[in-house]
Amino acid sequence: MKEIALRSLKIGMCISSDIFNDLGNIILAKGTEITDRHLDYFTSHNIDHMFVEDQFGNLYESVSPRIEADDKFRNINAHYAQVLNQFKQIYFQAQNADALQVNIDLVEKELEPLIDELLHDNDILGSLRLVSFRESYHFTHAVNVCMLGAMLGKWLNLDRNTIQSIALAGLLHDIGKTQILDALLNKVGPLTLEEKEILKTHSKLGYEMLKSNPEISKDVLAAILFHHERSDGSGYPSGIKEDQTPYLARIIGVVDVFDAVTSDRVYKTGISTFQAFSVLKDESFKGLDPAISEVFLSNIASHFINNRVRLSNGESGEVVYVNRYALNRPLVKLNNGRFVDLSTDYSLDIDTVIK
Incomplete structure (x- = not known):
């Protein structure tokens, strides 16, 4: 396990410990392999260091x-x-x-x-x-x-x-x-x-x-x-x-x-x-x-952070936050930029995960 700065993080590396937000919620689980969408997420949430697997003393090579x-x-x-x-x-x-x-x-x-x-x-x-x-x-x-x-x-x-x-x-x-x-x-x-x-x-x-x-x-x-x-x-x-x-x-x-x-x-x-x-x-x-x-x-x-979902009213968006006290009702950013907090808005549900 090795701690590295965000600027050194490469696609294909594997996170070796859970990453939490300020409220103590897991936003990315141990064992997750880094993709390009994770890099954008870390940047937008001011996460600048993390622990990654460092097998045989070398960081994983970047993979498309x-x-x-x-x-x-x-x-x-x-x-x-x-x-x-x-x-x-x-x-x-x-x-x-x-x-x-x-x-x-x-x-x-x-x-x-x-x-x-x-x-x-x-x-x-x-x-x-x-x-x-x-x-x-x-x-x-x-x-x-x-x-x-x-x-x-x-x-x-x-x-x-x-x-x-x-x-x-x-x-x-x-x-x-x-x-x-x-x-x-x-x-x-x-x-x-x-x-x-x-x-x-x-x-x-x-x-x-x-x-x-x-x-x-x-x-x-x-x-x-x-x-x-x-x-x-x-x-x-x-x-x-x-x-x-x-x-x-x-x-x-x-x-x-x-x-x-x-x-x-x-x-x-x-x-x-x-x-x-x-x-x-x-x-x-x-x-x-x-x-x-x-x-x-x-x-x-x-693992739902950054996943795209379709709501019961037909609108689509991206999961940006999962409330640890309402795991099934996350905060969703819709395609039009509007945010829907399902933990407070019970008129909508998530029908399906798109990806």
Whole structure:
């Protein structure tokens, strides 16, 4: 780690510590790679020094932002495709099996490059927006939860082996749905009480299918079994409370909800990331681990500075400030130069993040 002046900062360098504003809010997270828009932002906010990674005693060489973006696009899609294809093979195998033997060494080998890419870049939502696969939700949801879980593990300062376990649990957390009819999984209308109870069996079904695999750790199996448990006892399959729910299961629970509500499905369109913040806040009061949720949301929010968004009235603008007490309602500078503070103006919402 090395402290340098803004004039020495180059595109492609990596920030080695969080950058805060005067109010104590994170405006750029540790691990972010510098782009040209960051340089403009630092200049306009009088940030003149920062810490950057200094591996092997040398600063990173300057990289063209276009080349950097193209490389990131290719890398994320290539690694995502490898994990996606691996999961699809497991999924189709599971549809015809009561017990499932998974080559964990092979799965983890496929996961490593994707996890490395994420942990190096830190901007998980930016990475997910680069993914260009049109696949069934059941496939992409598994990989997305795997990626989100790994990144959350980093933000929670967990070690690499634990992050690897979270990623594996995320990939396999819904494998029990292979034992439930597609007609029910994709049903457009409201579910009956009986259908809801059938769907709730998927976590236990997944655990039962995988528990005979000696290579899958007990922590991973517990995360698969208990990721729908809630701290108030309203979850399933056992109705246990937060102090009884395994830590990895609570991590998967947070990212599972986040990806589920922001993803498009055959019967609904996903909500915006900012709207998902409200959902997670509400769910934290009901049963998601509030400490884990707060770490997840605050780190996600730190990457929205300088992102372009579209508001519910159709206007577009740039996020210029994120209020730590209202993470989902930032200050937006519109294209016409006008500022809209969503933390005080509740007549508008953010519909989508443009970039």
